[in-house]
Amino acid sequence: MFRRILSGALIVILVVGIILVVYGFITVRRSFPQVNGEIHLAGLNAPVEIYRDRFGIPHIYASTAHDLFFAQGYVHAQDRFWQMDFWRHIGSGRLSEMFGESQLETDQFLRTLGWARIAQQEFAAMTPAEQAILLAYADGVNAYLADHKGSALSLEYAILKLLAPDYSPEAWQPYQSLSWAKVMAWDLGEGQLSYEIELAELLEFLTAEQVDEIVPPYPSDHPGIVPGYSISPVSSSQPQNLQLLADLSPAFRELAARVDGVNSLLGSEVDSLREGIGSNNWVISGARTDTGLPLLANDMHLGVQMPSIWYEVDLHCQPKSDSCPYEVTGYSFAGVPGVIVGHNARVAWGFTNVGPDVIDLYIEKINPDNPNQYEVNGQWVDMEIVKETIQVAGGEPYELMVRHTRHGPIISGVYGPLKRFDEQSELDLAKEYAIAMRWTALEPTRIISAILGYNTAQNWQEFRQAAVNFAVPSQNTVYADVDGNIGYQTPGNIPIRNPDHSGRLPVPGWTDEYEWQGYIPFNELPYTFNPEAGYIATANNAVVEPDYPYPISYYWAAGFR
Numbered sequence: 222m223f224r225r226i227l228s229g230a231l232i233v234i235l236v237v238g239i240i241l242v243v244y245g246f247i248t249v250r251r252s253f254p255q256v257n258g259e260i261h262l263a264g265l266n267a268p269v270e271i272y273r274d275r276f277g278i279p280h281i282y283a284s285t286a287h288d289l290f291f292a293q294g295y296v297h298a299q300d301r302f303w304q305m306d307f308w309r310h311i312g313s314g315r316l317s318e319m320f321g322e323s324q325l326e327t328d329q330f331l332r333t334l335g336w337a338r339i340a341q342q343e344f345a346a347m348t349p350a351e352q353a354i355l356l357a358y359a360d361g362v363n364a365y366l367a368d369h370k371g372s373a374l375s376l377e378y379a380i381l382k383l384l385a386p387d388y389s390p391e392a393w394q395p396y397q398s399l400s401w402a403k404v405m406a407w408d409l410g411e412g413q414l415s416y417e418i419e420l421a422e423l424l425e426f427l428t429a430e431q432v433d434e435i436v437p438p439y440p441s442d443h444p445g446i447v448p449g450y451s452i453s454p455v456s457s458s459q460p461q462n463l464q465l466l467a468d469l470s471p472a473f474r475e476l477a478a479r480v481d482g483v484n485s486l487l488g489s490e491v492d493s494l495r496e497g498i499g500s501n502n503w504v505i506s507g508a509r510t511d512t513g514l515p516l517l518a519n520d521m522h523l524g525v526q527m528p529s530i531w532y533e534v535d536l537h538c539q540p541k542s543d544s545c546p547y548e549v550t551g552y553s554f555a556g557v558p559g560v561i562v563g564h565n566a567r568v569a570w571g572f573t574n575v576g577p578d579v580i581d582l583y584i585e586k587i588n589p590d591n592p593n594q595y596e597v598n599g600q601w602v603d604m605e606i607v608k609e610t611i612q613v614a615g616g617e618p619y620e621l622m623v624r625h626t627r628h629g630p631i632i633s634g635v636y637g638p639l640k641r642f643d644e645q646s647e648l649d650l651a652k653e654y655a656i657a658m659r660w661t662a663l664e665p666t667r668i669i670s671a672i673l674g675y676n677t678a679q680n681w682q683e684f685r686q687a688a689v690n691f692a693v694p695s696q697n698t699v700y701a702d703v704d705g706n707i708g709y710q711t712p713g714n715i716p717i718r719n720p721d722h723s724g725r726l727p728v729p730g731w732t733d734e735y736e737w738q739g740y741i742p743f744n745e746l747p748y749t750f751n752p753e754a755g756y757i758a759t760a761n762n763a764v765v766e767p768d769y770p771y772p773i774s775y776y777w778a779a780g781f782r
Contacts, residue, residue, distance in 0.1 A: 254299035294361025312400030385614035488524035519571030583730030
């Protein structure tokens with residue numbers, strides 16, 4: 222009897238196990254993309270052909286630009302929609318909708334930065350042709366969403382149901398393709414912010430001279446990228462502010478924790494100026510190759526993610542025309558139309574991170590009688606108030622009031638009274654302070670115009686014209702073309718500061734003493750075309766080698782990589 226019971230139990234366990242295996246196999250397979258046969262979709266102007274090579278890389282052929290980017294949106298969604306959905310929730314500060322209260326603090330910080338608001342402004346300011354491309358791309362993504370739900374869309378949604386049973390992906394919006402550029406700008410540029418916070422924290426215990434010993438300048442005998450330029454001397458500190466910074470050390474510790482929280486989402490707890498993460502590229506003139514044609518190589522070893530941050534794709538207009546000028550292959554971001562880095566039929570390009578200092582922290586004096594006012598040149602000025610509602614899976618919505626100064630959003634709590642500073646200062650100061658952040662990525666830019674310009678450039682002049690719009694994140698851009706030319710360009714909005722403002726430490730925001738004086742004009746940014754050496758190499762090291770008038774950064778990847 223016992224043996225029969227045991228045998229029956231084993232059979233039941235075996236059957237249940239087989240059912241679970243089969244169910245798991247079917248569930249996993251449901252989310253696999255269709256790569257053979259025909260798919261009939263509304264919204265296309267004409268047939269589109271997509272060939273997947275043996276590596277699974279899609280090669281897309283379309284007769285109109287609309288259909289080309291519609292198809293790119295579709296294949297991105299086929300292969301990477303969970304990644305796209307997760308990324309857009311980072312870009313919009315909406316992670317709590319997916320993962321509940323555990324992500325509320327991160328959402329509060331991301332909503333305060335306001336990447337999605339800036340992206341919407343950028344879309345509204347685009348040319349009709351650029352808007353049409355983003356709309357076509359979004360239509361392609363949404364065509365895939367229309368026919369795929371739950372685990373058929375991506376396996377992760379079957380698991381997410383356990384955390385957020387009511388969550389269902391919404392339609393893709395064009396501005397969400399732009400918000401990811403803000404996330405990448407953060408990922409590639411927040412190192413300067415982290416250094417500014419760390420130095421401010423050190424001043425609680427060390428003198429400015431001791432801090433300078435700990436973080437020395439870039440060695441003068443280490444390589445620069447562009448010949449003919451020298452590194453500008455950079456003022457290291459503002460001694461009159463050191464006690465204020467020491468008193469605000471709790472605020473800086475709070476900010477450091479918030480920054481680390483975002484970085485952990487992006488897999489970049491270690492920034493590109495320290496170890497492990499970074500990028501290299503080089504280009505060699507045809508005068509130094511056997512073929513007489515240039516060679517260009519690029520290695521962008523960003524933070525490890527699964528799936529990869531990059532998505533290889535091949536885009537072709539058939540036939541190529543003024544209205545459909547794309548014939549380009551390379552690496553894209555899932556969620557963004559076009560190719561970020563790669564080559565077309567005539568030019569190739571590659572990126573490494575410049576790492577300019579484009580973020581400044583400003584200490585604002587807050588009106589003790591009105592927390593929505595701050596001081597500007599002796600007068601209380603109203604802040605701009607933006608109300609945000611954060612939806613929380615499994616919880617109640619959270620209301621957030623984001624306060625904006627002339628420098629940008631207030632990213633800290635209010636601190637005061639700071640007795641040590643007030644006692645040692647001759648200034649008549651308010652008793653409450655907060656920290657605002659100015660960052661070039663929190664201003665509308667034209668990044669899609671730059672990407673599409675790179676994709677269609679036919680020569681160095683057209684390529685540089687596209688680079689004008691590559692405002693942030695600033696990249697060391699190397700170039701080669703089929704005529705044998707090579708080049709390098711630093712693009713980006715890089716602020717011009719007053720001589721006594723290094724950008725290394727937070728500064729008072731209540732006067733005009735530390736205001737930016739505009740951006741380095743594009744034609745004065747470092748560049749070279751067909752240099753005498755016959756090659757160009759970059760590895761996040763100093764761009765310029767006391768002729769260059771504008772400081773770009775104090776921190777570079779030191780050494781010879």
